[in-house]
Amino acid sequence: MEGDVDGVMERPMSIGSNEDGPKGEELNRERDKYDAWHAQKGISRTNAKRKYIEALIETMHRYASTTADARELVAELEFVWDQIKNNSPPSSASSPGRAR
Structure with a gap:
């Protein structure tokens, strides 16, 4: 940050x-x-955030998958991450709060 x-x-x-x-x-x-x-x-902020999320998921696989609830949470996080990880960041023209 x-x-x-x-x-x-x-x-x-x-x-x-x-x-x-x-x-x-x-x-x-x-x-x-x-x-x-x-x-x-x-490294850009966007790439830093991406790397952080990937490291978090990897760590959760390693240490937080001892229960069914934990495995389900990791699976849900991975599903969401797979859906959004290849999205490109919004351009400055489409940033929230900016006039169009």
């Missing part, structure tokens, strides 16, 4: 003896988050 990570935050670094900075595992998690965000540099 913020766009590219550049200009939003710096890559987390070891602070040394400073007690206020992240340490150990927390520092590694923060670096991993930064690196994952940075790896997506330049």
